[in-house]
Amino acid sequence: MALKPSKMMYKRALGVLSVLIILGFGTGMVRLAKLQLVDGEMYRAKAESQQLGDSSIQALRGTIYDRNMRPLAQSATAWKVFIDPSNIKNEKISKLSGEEADAALQTRRELVADGLSKRLNVDKEEILKKAAKSESGYQKIKSEVTLEEKQQVSAFVAENKLYDCIGIEPDTKRYYPFKSLASTIIGFTGTDDAGVEGLEHEYDSDLMGIPGRVISAKNGAMGSMPIEYTASYEAKQGSSLVLTIDEAIQSMLERELSKVYTSSQAYAAYGLVMDVKTGAILAMSNQPDYDLNDPYTILDEDVLKKIDEITDPAEKNQAVSNARQAQWRNRTISDTYEPGSVFKVITLAAALEEGTVNEKTTYTCGGGIQVADNYIRCHNHRGHGTQTLQKGLMNSCNPFFITIGQRLGSEKFFRYFESFGFTEPTGIDLSGEAVPRAGATYHSRENLGISQLSSCSFGQTFQVSPIQMITAIAAIANGGKLMRPYVVAKKLDSEGNVIDETQPLVRRQVVSEKTARQVLDMMEAVVSDGTGRNANVAGYHVAGKTGTSQKIGAGNGKYIASFACVAPGDDPQIAILIAVDEPVGQINGGQLAAPVAAALVEGIMNYMSIEPEYSDKENKMVEVSTPSLISKTVSEAREAAKQKEFSVRVIGTGDRVVKQVPAYGQVMPSKGVIILYTDDRAEETVEVPDLTGMRLSVAQKTANSYGLNLKIAGNAFTGSDILSYNQDIAKESVVKYGTVITVSFKSFSGVSDSIYG
């Protein structure tokens, strides 16, 4: 018989049991109750916050359109490549230890860094640095990765089985289809898709949109959970901007500015085209500019050359940085310059409005005028003689305008100076507009003594920004109403609905409509027969004013050649301001800037389908459409052509015309030549002669003698010394008989308005 359990054993066992159940299980239950019932919500929140992966979906940045909805800046889907440094260590490496493991890990980091560096064009050392952050699970390597790059990276990942350490996620890329077009207005975005310059910066919050989110369950290893839980909040696309800029006009402006910038070896060239009725900017440019898709690359060769010459690295970096800032700068609003004689228009308008002069006022210029202690000379040293007001403007006679200013007096002069907006920013919706400062950029009323007043009257000793100048000129073209210029016409939501539209704003009436008209008529005379004659465009009555000013404080021999004009003169639509900063050689506004304006007026009027109204003189050169001469006999054809003032040239042996060049209905210059083929031979060709440096009649004859047609551009009628200076088809190119060659003319004398030229 076995030993029976003792009483003490039972007692003690009961004690143990009690302790175990009460203290052990009891405590356990109490703990569970606390954790699950009391603090449950807190722990659940903690758990959920880690379980739910929150990834953002980038909102596509809004598009920037020109006024005709041509996209100037748009965003497209791209990719972002990142690495997970904590996962570079794979299982193989974890099994190693000590130096062996370190070496293996380093090899793998090298593999990742090398592969990505080659495919993404990122510095290898930089990737290695990121890869060494072994605690981190996410290090961005490159954003805005293109499809091609992304595919290469994917292939690299697959090849080396790097799925855990290299990741690709969606991103957006900003691109600018027109490259440098309107670059100083539009600006660009940085790597994080945020606007850095220009409108991209100014309207960043509108364009940016609101990023969306995807919330999904994630496991502890950052993988997806086998459970279905996703909630997504769609990204709200950014608003789009519709600009007042017209891509076609902007292109024209940039092309012409770029030409004059290069040929004049200037430091810079500015240009503005404004809708005078609304203040909307149709085009705005300064040269040199930059490629929006590659804003950090300096495009200007002269600048590059200068930077290359710097040897000191720190100095070089500074130079590069300065050059970038310079090429991003919107000089048409941020820079100021001495307006020179262009400003005479304002002095004139003020004096006419105040009645201190009228159309009959005359002044005799003897080649200079005494102002206080200084004798100020006229650019025409021999003097302009006795001139009417209009003639004075046409001659850009300085003593005359000094007298007008003096008659007006400081008080009134300054009132108009203020009224035309030269003492305040224009309020254009672009950042970086120069703020005029009394005593710095202009003379305050108190300091407007006789000397200052005299020089101000013809646009010297103060500065204005190009946008201020064109706004003031546009006011004269707009019946005296000063507008607030603007470049953003509309804001659109992502569906294209208009959410905001800029209403043209009349800042004030600065002069009466009558005065404005008077000034405009005188400006027309400047172009038709004064210093501005090189801006003459047949049929459009261009009204303008030249300017050539010496830059204050920039040293001797630094000038700004400018020209402001309005077209068409009888019903103004647009105002143009062209300024060439520090040209070398020719420095006259009438010589340098006016032809640029002429080319623009012609192009823009044509583009805007504004019908020309020709004067009798101009009519002779008007273009006519070609008659149909095919199947006529040679003599019949010759007769028909003659009736329309065409001459013919017959090629072939047949009796009847089988083909004509230009074909029937083509618009071509009158007095042109039509080539008639009387058999089936191929169209014959001819080498283009040099047509520059010729008078109009000589150029015409030369062209016709080669069997070519001449189309006139620029000022071919007003003034003396008119010579051709450019042809659109280069000499020695081979073209078909009958081809139309556009030749530009300008006047080489009577356009000077400065004493410096």
Next chain:
Amino acid sequence: MVKQFTPKRQPLQLFKWAKGNMDVTFLLIVLALLTVGLIMLFSAGYSYAYYKYHDSTHFIARQLLYAVLGVAAMLFISKIDFNCFRSWALLGFAGSLALLLLVLVLPEYKPGFKRWIDLGPITFQPSEIAKIGIVLFYAWACEKWHKRLKYDFKMQLGFVAIAGLFSLLVYAENHLSGAVLMALLSVIMLFIGGLNRGWFIVLGILAAAAIVLLWAKPDLLKSYMGERITAWLDKDYDPTGARWQTNQSLNAIGSGGLLGQGLGESKQKHMYVSEPQNDFIFAIVCEELGFVGASLILMLFALLVWRGFVIALKSRSRFGAAVAMGIAFQVGLQTVLNIFVVTDTMPNTGISLPFFSYGGTSLMMLLAEMGMVLSVSRHSDVAKK
């Protein structure tokens, strides 16, 4: 009062079929726990199994196999006369000691830990065997020398020293909670075995001193164990390292709330709670079944302990009673320690939950022990018709 006979000396016998009926209640509790444990193992472990082995059934398939073998072993052992366990006690004692020493000199199965012996297809922990070894040994020894134990100070000291030796050997495996469990189990066995009260007062004072000392200076322990204590004391300590598992366990338990997320719906098992099939399986149980489910499971464990106690109470043999109590208390103690670790009530020292945690050989050992209790029940009055 009937004068007690001096019992006949029991012959040491290795094998003999038992008579009588076993306690079906205890069997049902065991099977219930085993079933729930297997279900929860699958639920808690499939995600990690898939992640690690690309096979969701990796853990459950192996555990099921061992469970089947274990139940067979349990039923077989329950048919053996418990008196034979006396001879097993000596074997168990010697074998446990040998294995505990052997594991210290064998190569480490897991770097830094000397807990496992690797036999190729299976691995096992000598401490698992030592637990039953010490229960059987004290049950046998306290019965055999129950009189001398009362007055022989050297024997008393020897018995206490054996407990100390076993606990230290397990501690040397880098297995703190195993050592604590071993020490507590030994003390319980000596307590119900009839050791004088004075010893327990001394031991209690020593234990309290040790706890206070470790509380103040966790560095005294081996670095890994010390860090676990530091991580328990400082709730903000190394959240992505030493406290990760515990923090994630608390998140899981808390997420369960009153009714739980539903069976299979735990999110914390997806790579948050590390090794959710193992020591921290109860956290997932709490998350999926909530306070209600977790409490029911705890009650089932308590019921098992209570039923083991009842079997012992009704046993006519002091040895049998000690074995049944020892095993019941061992399971109860281990359960409590596991719950304490999972709920951050004590430092995370690595202790598994009986019937639930993954581990084939330990499940088999556990079921074999259950077989022993059932065997004792055949001799007790509990299953009397």
